[in-house]
Amino acid sequence: MTDAESTEMPAADDEHFKPVGTMFILALFVAALILLWASVYVILISRGVTV
Amino acid sequence: MTVVEEPVGGSDPTRVDRNFDTGYELSQDEKRFIGQHMIVAIAALTIGSLMGPLQSFQFGGLDLYPYLEPIIQSYYQGLTLHGVLNALVWTTFFITGFTTLTTVKGLRRPLAYPKLNKFGFWLMVVGLVTTAVPILTDSASVLYTFYPPLKASWAFYAGLTLVVVGSWIEGYGFFLTLAAWRKENRGVRSPFISLGPIINAAMWQIATLGVAVSILTMLLPWSLGLIDNTDPELARTYFWFTGHPLVYFWLLPAYTSWYGMLPKQVGGKLFSDSMARLAFWMFLIVSVPVGFHHQFVDPGVPETWKYIHAILTYSVFFPSMITAFTVIASLEYGARRNGGTGLVGWIRKLPWTDPSVAAQLLAAILFMFGGIGGLTNASYNLNLVIHNTAWVPGHFHLTVATAVTLSFMGITYWLVPHIMGKQLFSPTTALVQAWTWFVGMIIFSNAMHVLGLLGAPRRSPLGDAAYAPEEWNGHLLRVSIGGAILLVSVLLYVYVMVRTAISKKVEPALVPEVPIAESIRHPQLTPVWLDRFKPWLIAAALLLVIAYGPQFVDQIFNMNLNSPGPDFVPWK
Numbered sequence: 129m130t131d132a133e134s135t136e137m138p139a140a141d142d143e144h145f146k147p148v149g150t151m152f153i154l155a156l157f158v159a160a161l162i163l164l165w166a167s168v169y170v171i172l173i174s175r176g177v178t179v
Numbered sequence: 180m181t182v183v184e185e186p187v188g189g190s191d192p193t194r195v196d197r198n199f200d201t202g203y204e205l206s207q208d209e210k211r212f213i214g215q216h217m218i219v220a221i222a223a224l225t226i227g228s229l230m231g232p233l234q235s236f237q238f239g240g241l242d243l244y245p246y247l248e249p250i251i252q253s254y255y256q257g258l259t260l261h262g263v264l265n266a267l268v269w270t271t272f273f274i275t276g277f278t279t280l281t282t283v284k285g286l287r288r289p290l291a292y293p294k295l296n297k298f299g300f301w302l303m304v305v306g307l308v309t310t311a312v313p314i315l316t317d318s319a320s321v322l323y324t325f326y327p328p329l330k331a332s333w334a335f336y337a338g339l340t341l342v343v344v345g346s347w348i349e350g351y352g353f354f355l356t357l358a359a360w361r362k363e364n365r366g367v368r369s370p371f372i373s374l375g376p377i378i379n380a381a382m383w384q385i386a387t388l389g390v391a392v393s394i395l396t397m398l399l400p401w402s403l404g405l406i407d408n409t410d411p412e413l414a415r416t417y418f419w420f421t422g423h424p425l426v427y428f429w430l431l432p433a434y435t436s437w438y439g440m441l442p443k444q445v446g447g448k449l450f451s452d453s454m455a456r457l458a459f460w461m462f463l464i465v466s467v468p469v470g471f472h473h474q475f476v477d478p479g480v481p482e483t484w485k486y487i488h489a490i491l492t493y494s495v496f497f498p499s500m501i502t503a504f505t506v507i508a509s510l511e512y513g514a515r516r517n518g519g520t521g522l523v524g525w526i527r528k529l530p531w532t533d534p535s536v537a538a539q540l541l542a543a544i545l546f547m548f549g550g551i552g553g554l555t556n557a558s559y560n561l562n563l564v565i566h567n568t569a570w571v572p573g574h575f576h577l578t579v580a581t582a583v584t585l586s587f588m589g590i591t592y593w594l595v596p597h598i599m600g601k602q603l604f605s606p607t608t609a610l611v612q613a614w615t616w617f618v619g620m621i622i623f624s625n626a627m628h629v630l631g632l633l634g635a636p637r638r639s640p641l642g643d644a645a646y647a648p649e650e651w652n653g654h655l656l657r658v659s660i661g662g663a664i665l666l667v668s669v670l671l672y673v674y675v676m677v678r679t680a681i682s683k684k685v686e687p688a689l690v691p692e693v694p695i696a697e698s699i700r701h702p703q704l705t706p707v708w709l710d711r712f713k714p715w716l717i718a719a720a721l722l723l724v725i726a727y728g729p730q731f732v733d734q735i736f737n738m739n740l741n742s743p744g745p746d747f748v749p750w751k
Contacts, residue, residue, distance in 0.1 A: 143699055143700055145450075145508075145512055145515075145699065147450065147504075147507070147508035147511050147512070148522065149507075149511045149521075149522050149523055149525055149526075150504060150507040150508040150511050152522050152523065153507055153523065154500075154503060154504060154507070157503065157547055160547075160548075160551065161550075161551045161554065164551050164552075164555075165551065165554060165555055165558070165561070168555050168561050168564055168565070168632070169560075169561060171564055171632060172560060172561055172563065172564050175564070
């Protein structure tokens with residue numbers, strides 16, 4: 129979303145406020161979560177598999 | 180589903196007074212009582228935090244412990260002071276004081292039985308003193324995770340019992356106050372600002388049953404010489420029954436501020452009253468039956484139960500994500516009202532120069548990384564990489580030492596001036612304090628996480644470790660640097676608090692108010708099932724019986740009293 133588009137959001141003081149910025153930040157968070165979790169998983173695998 | 184039950188005011192639920200800007204003025208007695216909690220809490224934080232850098236400096240090769248004898252006689256005595264004072268005392272006293280404020284302010288009425296709450300508070304103080312004596316005489320250097328085989332003086336266990344019982348009694352005072360309010364306000368939704376911390380008090384009553392049973396049936400008789408040995412496996416199971424929900428006992432008051440106060444401070448509103456309540460009820464249910472994820476390498480717990488608890492731990496992710504979404508959406512709402520634009524550009528319009536706001540925003544940012552580390556801890560297989568390593572204290576310094584502590588510091592930036600009728604001394608210094616904590620913790624915590632991945636053990640004076648490989652050195656130094664910055668930060672915090680406390684009173688109009696956010700949607704439209712304790716308490720009890728019942732039966736009936744005898748105090 130551009131700055132121009134975001135200024136066309138409905139007035140904030142209503143129940144139809146759409147937290148698009150929040151969704152974007154949470155998407156980044158989930159991506160970071162997957163990346164960091166996977167990095168530890170790689171360490172686990174690199175230390176060898178036990179059965 | 181009926182959304183509104185018994186709407187007060189006929190068909191127009193909005194006729195009910197909205198639960199914000201309550202107008203209830205705290206009495207002098209209430210302010211004094213809350214202030215007493217804060218004095219003990221901040222004193223504990225101050226002393227406990229001075230112990231932290233000793234450990235971090237030791238990691239970097241600067242061993243200051245010999246200079247502190249005979250006051251501090253060992254690394255483990257300092258570590259115990261740090262953990263007990265910061266993780267148990269600072270938090271418990273702050274939380275009970277803060278809950279007193281949110282209860283009376285939100286419900287717009289005094290405590291139903293103030294003498295009961297005062298009795299609970301003074302019992303906690305007696306317990307604290309009783310606990311402090313053996314710690315200061317090096318008779319209880321068992322760390323704040325005080326399970327056997329390490330054995331403390333009986334006074335340590337007796338004192339902690341009094342602290343817990345005192346907090347229960349304060350909790351009863353909150354429950355009775357809410358019950359009295361509900362009798363007076365039938366059909367009205369409880370204000371979230373009051374309900375949230377009282378749900379936390381209910382969760383605490385359930386969670387602390389573990390340590391209560393452990394101390395009364397095992398540790399106290401053992402330390403008094405009434406029984407010769409204990410079962411460390413069972414004691415660890417009891418401890419972690421309490422130990423993990425303890426994290427949520429710390430966090431939920433911070434969440435209360437993030438949901439119900441911070442939006443007001445940034446010029447916005449709570450995005451969803453219903454979501455806030457749902458998250459708190461979910462925490463009540465799922466934060467307790469997860470303790471076995473702390474015992475993934477304990478040989479006495481069957482793999483199936485560890486797996487069940489791993490899954491249940493993942494379920495805590497849902498209320499956590501609800502919290503992340505609702506809190507950030509509330510902030511975004513406020514920032515856009517302030518003129519914020521863009522996908523993330525609105526963040527600049529948050530009032531970053533307000534130290535109370537900045538402290539809580541920075542705490543929340545680091546908490547997101549704490550959440551990622553937490554999921555790693557909870558993963559049955561990944562846990563093997565980091566179990567009992569420096570990763571773990573690196574993780575909980577993002578949660579209790581930042582999400583909780585930095586948020587509580589931010590709250591005191593309006594709370595202490597409010598109850599004392601003063602203005603915050605030097606907001607600029609307070610702002611520097613918040614940022615130094617943020618920067619110091621990034622350096623410290625990141626280094627600890629990396630050290631953990633490199634195999635460095637936790638609870639160890641790594642500066643003396645002959646086995647330390649060269650690749651640890653740079654990270655050990657970063658731990659020291661981070662600790663030094665955190666020391667500066669905590670000193671700045673104490674300075675601001677003391678200068679605020681001794682400053683002159685100001686006109687009432689200049690005293691900070693209690694920031695209570697209204698919600699975008701009227702609270703009276705929140706479903707009634709999100710305002711009732713009964714279904715959630717039943718669900719919590721059922722899940723506990725399922726998740727812990729069979730293992731408790733098995734471990735108790737197959738108790739193995741094999742811990743070392745009466746003189747096992749290896750730190751001396």
